[in-house]
Amino acid sequence: MSEVNRIVIVGGGTAGWLTAGLLAATHSGADNNGQRLSVTVIESDAVPPIGVGEGTWPTMRRTLATIGISEAELVTQASATFKQASKFVNWYSDNGRNQDNSYYHPFSAPQGSATLDITPYWLTTAQTHSHYAQDVCFQPALCDAGLAPKLTANGKQSFTANYGYHLDAGQFISLLRRHCVNRLGVTHLVDKVTQVNTQADSPEAGIVSLQTQQSGKIEGDLFVDCSGFSGLLINKALGVKLKDASHRLFANSALVCQAPFENETAPIPCHTLSTAQEAGWIWDIGLQHRRGTGYVFSREHQDVDRAADTLSRYLSQVAPSMATPDAFREIQFKTGYRETFWHNNCVAIGLSSGFLEPLEASSLMLIEQSAMLLAEQLPANTTIMSKVSQRFNSRLTYLWERTIEFLKLHYVLSNRPEAFWQDNKQRGSIPERLADLLEEWRYRPILDSDFPQANEAFSAQSYRYILYGMGPKTDFNWDMSTTERSLKHHNFATKQGQLNQTLIGQLKERLPSHRGLVESFFQS
């Protein structure tokens, strides 16, 4: 048995530094013998970070608070802006009627949800033209009006809508690195790992040390693989395979473009805009001085030149100067996740653990969840490590499977006619659990108890926003007649609808624009 005192993280992208920060901040003290946890990040200057993870969930606020980075630092040093929702445009077709084909997935819960979920009442009264999110939650109206989620930079005492961030991945990494090194005592080695030394005769011991180009041999008790797609430790050294999920989610490439705002004082959208296209969808997020855009598509359904035309067409509407394929960078990827995330004394976090398309910004969330769980469950010694790793693996597998199901939900519901979209509705491509739930949801509302784990990746409410945001516009029909037997709080539900409208009116009178809130963080 040996104690776990030395953590070595390979890779200095978002995953590496978030993990380092969470580990170092969580275990910042010393034990009875004065022993401290040492955290080392080995970062190669030859491998640039992928840097597409630019949208976060509200969970990032707690993550950053744990690490000790303030919101003001994030806004002033990582070009961060606020994200209140995802808006899905053209994910369904209205057969050429050309209406506003969009719906929202806001971060705030419906009005009254602390007391009662009013969704069943909405379902029994909804018309085809009703918009679920707008009817039950104030947040889509704030997004439409370009308003911020709170009054001021220090809005702790006053109203705050739930929000996450949009951020510049490169600047975010620099901020995390500075913070980890200067304030959390993380050791930073800029070096290249040339060899991974494993203990062949004792498999449970796993990795013993890493050979580096300049710093010699680096020993550790636990190794975290944040090396990105290459999976230097988990895959190349330990041979853990990727479980393919490309039969569920078809996108396998992204054309990425960073486009400056045409005008530096342009309004900043306070939501991720996701616009469906022939063979995928385009993300569009507003940072302080530029937008981050990209087209996630399936090369099986559209060749890259035509995909570039699709992205150009989109950009010509919002950022004409960038509407040229020369400005695009292609990232090809394989959708899937590791068969085990924690193998022996090696944990994979970030792109080395798997990849999912950026729909619903799940990549940073999965990094946060993994790193948080690792920091929380960090084993004291090698004897109990296998127990912890089993729990970690089953938890992470659960999260990845649930995330894939939730992403798939967006595609399954669409009624778009193109091959990419129709293929997505093929029964064989839909995870069984999701297919079963969808069948049940034709006859009853989505229940919190459909998602029984304490720490679900996506709550029942997220499912409601997608299913009821899109279902009524497509061919997902429901029959709630038996549900009506159990509905006893119509007055409460009606009142919540009215309160929602009142709240929207009040908030519009008080909240600054999104750019206005961002500017309030900068002292002149």
Added chain:
Amino acid sequence: MTRPSYVTLDTQQHKDTGITQDPGFSHARAFNLVTIGFNEIASLSGCMPIVIVNDTKPEYTLAAVVGMAPFDNLFCGKAQWLGHAIPLSIQSHPFNYALDNQSLRVLINDADERVSQQATPSTRLFSSDGQPTSLLKHYQSILSNLVSGQQQAKAFIEIIANLNLLTPLSTTLTLQDGQEVVSNDLLTIDETRLAELEKDTVMELHEQGVLIAIHAMMLSLRQYNRLVQLSQHHENSAVKVSLKLAKD
């Protein structure tokens, strides 16, 4: 004090304009009576007397008494407002409004000392995208409450005047040196005539939300004692106040 110079607030013209805060509302130091809206009666009546001023005939105005000769505004402390409620028209300074066909036009007194042309993030009125900041929205909301409250006040006064419910109020303030200061230009509710109203009329006033305002006005006269109390910080403070309700 510089002469006010109200101009229409404009996104372009005022893009670098900022407003500093003055928690003591010192601009109102010389005020005795402040015009208020009907929607302010509830919050103000527990803090200061609410009366009707009749020196503006033919139109009466609803007003809060914030000070009395020789003290002026007794709520203006050195660094803070000495009450839990502040009339909207004092809060709205240095803004004002004009009504163009029922739509509100915000005016700003560019000459006011709280107005600066070098705004900081915490004082600015517009963000760089030309949208109002939460600070300006705060003032806009005060102004819109002010407008609706004053329109309602007009209707309220008309109702109580038509019912002949107003009676002159005379106040006599006795100062420490024995001097008495009498004020005669105010009106208040005539309790006797209120008691004599027909049941149906009372019900109607109740349903209109007017009855509670009438009662609040009556009870607010107790706040004259607060004014006496607030005068303790002043030289030759008041020792007592007596109120007399006279028939016309």
